[in-house]
Amino acid sequence: MRRTHRCGDLTASHAGQHAILQGWVHRQRDHGGLIFIDLRDRAGIVQVVFNPEITPDAHKVASEAHGEYVLEIEGPVSLRPAGTENSDLPTGAIEVVAIRAEVLNPSLPLPFEVSRDADLDESLRLRYRYLDLRRERMKNNIVTRAKVVKTMRDYLDERGFIEIETPILTKSTLEGARDYLVPSRVHPGEFYALPQSPQQLKQILMVAGLDRYYQIARCFRDEDQRGDRQPEFTQLDLEMSFVERNDVLELMEELYIRIAETCSQRKLMAKPFPRYSYEEALRRWGSDKPDLRFGVELVDLSDEVGETTFNAFSAVLAAGGVVKGIVAPGWASLTRKETDALIDQAKQFGAKGLVTLAVEADGLRGGAAKFLSEQETGRIVARSGASLGDMLLIVADQPLVAADVLGRLRLEVGRRCNLIDDNLLAFGWIIDFPLMEWLPEENRWTFMHNPFCSAIVMDADAIRANPGGIASNQYDLACNGYEVGGGSIRIHKPEIQRVIYELMGYSKEETEASIGHMLEAFEYGAPPHGGIATGLERTVMLMVDEPNIREVMAFPKNQSAQDLLMNAPSGVDERQLRDLHIGLHLG
């Protein structure tokens, strides 16, 4: 290797050393006489100075170099002349005085500027991802991601975990997201599925006695994109034998504290992480992944309007619903148009409507105000703690709907009122989820977390008798409004596992076809076990304060699941399809 130093590593302590550097032209400043080039490599930027009177050949190379040319330069590392130091640059005390320069490779004019942090069209960035990744912000994100992964590996290794890989070509599951399928050449008409997570195999590893497993696991889900969702993503997946819920929680909490303290500028809002039951999280913040960085908690106003003649409230209360609200500070000044937009948003979130009541000097203003008695409005204001100039946002609906809609509106309020401190990481555990949830459209039960999650009371008859009322051993890690991860203490007794599938509406045959291999494994001395999986990208997003999962992946796909750099997906050769016994029926 010819290079002697990395550009960004040079400091005053290197002064006097002879350096050979290789890197990219970040910027060039041509003074006609002197030329300055900021040379950049992964470590950073250093100024190189070219003097035409001393080294005319090197100066000529520098004068022809443009942005992103790859240069090799050679010369002494020198303290800068007094008064020309640049304190903004880590290498600003020194410069390299070039005595020789060579263009290793030129660059075409760029489709966008690497040396500038600008908001660019994303399809352009993705098409030229190799240029995008040269930008400071993206480089930092990718480096931080590597640091997070290394922290995870080091930490789990210290605690006796072993990293085990599980197959990428695996079996399709009945429940969950849509699978990515891979046709089998050897078995016509049969398919592998890419794993949505290594869930079943990690449990089988526990049966295998491997005791403490982890994996930085790639997962695939063929669902539509979101800001925090990609078709393929990475999880920290782990599983432990002979543990209880608290063992997993404490293990993960210590890991995430270490990650936050070593990989992020942001500060932990609380440690240890607070724990809230699912019921409390929904009641107070309207979400099972609440953003705990700000208040604006939900208020139950059902009692305050219990006797009301206002039909929108009384009808809902009579049907077993609730009337709940939040206080938006200062929103009494919202225009009619803004208020209408808010109501539309509430409807999009699933509410039948939204009652807005502005707190003004002479009472409450809003469409519903005239239907409420003075006593009622007085009680509402008192209970909610709303002050002059605030606006009450009230939803009357079934408890889950009201909580969900207000939870989303709460985030909107937090954002728009600048109540959120960007510098904070507010982790919290959400525990005591219900084991199962009723699907009215399908007339059956389904699991809340995954079908392998155990109940706190592991009694087959009790579960059968009241599936929705049984508390489970599920736990989620939430942070700043994201679900970072979730896990559970699992079912390790085959007869209990069968009850769950029975409640989900599967026949004995369907159950055997789907998870017969696991049920069989559990007959051979399965240890009690539990684990968790957290999203790596979401973790890194939180550490570097990025709002989008694509910013922490080297080569993400766009909103329509395309890779714009490689141009995937793409058509394939007829011959490949024949080999796979695939015929196309395009609509």
Add this chain to the structure above:
RNA sequence: GGGCUCGUGGUGUAGUGGCCAAACAUGCGGCCCUGUCAAGGCCGAGAUCGGGGGUUCGAAUCCCCUCGAGCCCGCCA
């Protein structure tokens, strides 16, 4: 599948019916310039305003269709 927002020189923006045969910054080309660090100064090239159709005396601007992008809802054990 649905809703919302956006699409103007290479890039990022301004322009919301005539003042626009489109402006600014940056990048690009040329010239000048020996201590800059987003170097500076002067000159120049570069856009049929995503595409198609319509309304109008007149359209980047209004309407319809279409393509593309992003965000959200549905979906996501």
